[in-house]
Amino acid sequence: MAELALKNVVKRFGTYEIIHNASLDVADGEFVVFVGPSGCGKSTLLRMIAGLETISGGEIHIGGTIVNDVEPADRGIAMVFQSYALYPHMTVEENLAFGLRMTGNPKNDTERRVQRVADILQIKELLNRRPRQLSGGQRQRVAIGRAIVREPQVFLFDEPLSNLDAELRVQMRVEIARLHKELGATMIYVTHDQTEAMTLADKIVVLRGGNIEQIGAPLDLYDNPANQFVAGFVGSPKMNFMSGAVIEAQGQTITVALSNQGNVPITLPVENFEPRIGEKVTLGIRPEHFFKAGQGDADLTIKVDVAEHLGNTSYVYANVSSGEQIIIEREESRNESNRDTLTIAIRASNVFLFDNTGNRIR
Structure with a gap:
């Protein structure tokens, strides 16, 4: 060889x-x-x-x-x-x-x-x-x-x-x-x-x-x-992307409002990034990194489109107001994922952040 x-x-x-x-x-x-x-x-x-x-x-x-x-x-x-x-x-x-x-x-x-x-x-x-x-x-x-x-x-x-x-x-x-x-x-x-x-x-x-x-x-x-x-x-299902904007910046910490989720704020640590207030950013979250309401740093209420039940795992497909679709991986819970709406939580430690050119910030 x-x-x-x-x-x-x-x-x-x-x-x-x-x-x-x-x-x-x-x-x-x-x-x-x-x-x-x-x-x-x-x-x-x-x-x-x-x-x-x-x-x-x-x-x-x-x-x-x-x-x-x-x-x-x-x-x-x-x-x-x-x-x-x-x-x-x-x-x-x-x-x-x-x-x-x-x-x-x-x-x-x-x-x-x-x-x-x-x-x-x-x-x-x-x-x-x-x-x-x-x-x-x-x-x-x-x-x-x-x-x-x-x-x-x-x-x-x-x-x-x-x-x-x-x-x-x-x-x-x-x-x-x-x-x-x-x-x-x-x-x-x-x-x-x-x-x-x-x-x-x-x-x-x-x-x-x-x-x-x-x-x-x-x-x-x-x-x-x-x-x-x-x-x-890389990854299947693929990473979810949600639009946001910087609403506050203090040192190496910024607060981003999820613009398509009722401006829900989440505070994130960043390095080597000097944002402008109002600057557009994109948050990336893997499907397995959504949690039950109250178990994270920000709660989101979404409208469920389709739920796929695969035995011990479910994939919940949800559409947000901008037309963006997110995929949520859950342990099997038929009753919960069959609801019309679902409240989920995200944690700052699991969030990827990208600037408006697609470059990774964190």
Whole structure:
């Protein structure tokens, strides 16, 4: 396996720049997940690492070697696609062995590698079947096996589970996590699925509009987002945002009125922030950080829109006067969450604060 590094990587199509000076270090054996909204550049970045897209500037290093001009087949990478890309006329065994046979790998070594992969992925009983005889999950296992059999330095995954149903996605997520642990491989994984990112990654890279917004461990990004975009993107259900305005400031303490909640005030400690009275701010609160009335620093009365009961947990969706929607995670309480209105409390210690440009204040 090998470490990987991107140094000020740029991608342009004509005069339009879609990746802007992306820099990233991936340690040997690390599992890194690229996340971001559609069109943010995560798949393009992955394809540049693979050599399927040329880079317009910067450097890509694999195992300490610059690979900007190295052909994809010579980069020591293997890629798993969303579409499986299996040869329909070949058996599973032939699909697994095809790439090695094309490169003239010795027959005995090819057979050894195929049997090893079949053991790792528990697909030995499928070796004589063709892709049309396999389920979606089995096809994805074979696609992953075709990457493993090459024994690459780096594995690249481009939304490999998006074609599977919910139950299979959970199963395959566990399989990929187990595989990473067993192989100790360097893996780069693109997804739009929050759960995949949070559960699989050693490190998450959040992209927006071709820029890397923040890099960090999953819980670091969840607990300490750099800005409002990251705060709203990392986590499921997403963070709630409520508009407010500064109504008082004394030293490193400010009081903010929630303008869409009847101007309910809450006092917050801040550092390195010199607000103007009346300055617009946004409060961020995770769904699990709402409490029963009287158990926090400010009480809010909201109108319940929909309540989802999921067993031991309920999600209450509420609309506020501005049209903003908030999601409240509660321990199961059917009677309470079925009310038309609900009074909840927030605590200053759980509040994130962002200025009017989306930068985090606290």
